[in-house]
Amino acid sequence: MSGKNKGFQGKDSFSRMNFLYQASMLMAGKSDTLSAYYGNLCKSIGKKSVLRIDPNIKRSLCKKCHMALKPGVTADVSAVDCKKEIFSIKCKKCNHSKNFPINLDYKFWLENPDSIAEVCSLEKEKLTKKRKKATVSKDAP
Incomplete structure (x- = not known):
């Protein structure tokens, strides 16, 4: 092995x-077609x-x-049902709406500590690169 830390898969x-x-x-708001194109590319790369x-x-x-x-810019937000605490976001370009429940106690699975298997940080790599550059510049005449 080369001994280099390659980070994580899909970096x-x-x-x-x-x-x-x-x-x-x-x-978004300046060029809606360009915003939609970039959003589509982002989702397709993830898939x-x-x-x-x-x-x-x-x-x-x-x-x-x-x-x-x-x-307010590319979407309208409104309360659909106050009793059930549901709000809606409606896209101004295609008029598609999504409803979301408002539950303050709800947590995503990803926010649960049991879901975390490994934590990868990019900050350590940046710090080691800065340290290497600093030592090289000190050694130079």
Whole structure:
């Protein structure tokens, strides 16, 4: 083995998905078709490399047209049923609506400590690279 820590599986796919999601959120309201295209690319990369997308990111993309949903800009938010505590997000581009229950005690499975098998951090790799650069620059005349 080379002894190098290669990180985790799908690291480049996650970084590409992160970039496309940020680009989709940035273009929302300015260019809706471009926002939908970036959102579609983000979801298709996740499907192709069999990676799970965080539920908060899934909620912020339209299921039908894949556009980034920003309340007031590209989506309308309204309370559907006050007794059952349900709110709705409606996409302005395709008029698709999603309903979400409001339960303050609910936790996603991913937020449960039992669901975590391994934690990988990218910060350690960045720190070691900075340290190597610092030692090289100190040795130089």
